[in-house]
Amino acid sequence: MANNTGQKFGGRTKGTANKHSNEIRQKFQSLIEDNLEVLQADLNKLKPFERVKVIIELGKFVMPTLKAIEIQNDDIKPERPKFVFINRRDPKIIDAAEKP
Template structure:
């Protein structure tokens, strides 16, 4: 018979962390930490083309993307650079 009361019975209480998720995050964090430490060694083994491709892929994680700014019709063009 289905529970139609809207009340929750059994399972984790609200706000209780999931142990498996926590353990998985810790394991992945350790693996990534080790790989990041080895990155300079791996980087030296790459060809120039591969290095450039890797740098291009990693660049968005270091520098923010530039968004284009456009001027709309009938919009005043004021520049408040030295206020």
């Protein structure tokens, strides 16, 4: 029978780290640390463009990926465009708001 109560029974509690994920991260970190010299030698053999591309890809494992956010503010009204009229006979500039 399915649990329709909304209560959680068993499993990890909220905020508790997943032990398998932590274990895998530690082993991966150890693998990288033990092979830094080999990785550096392999990177040095690449062309500059390829080297940067690989470093960026590896950086995804170290740095969190940022998510784009969109800010929506309905309170701000766009400014109305201003038009300027120039009379050729009289080179005085007349603002559109002042035009008769």
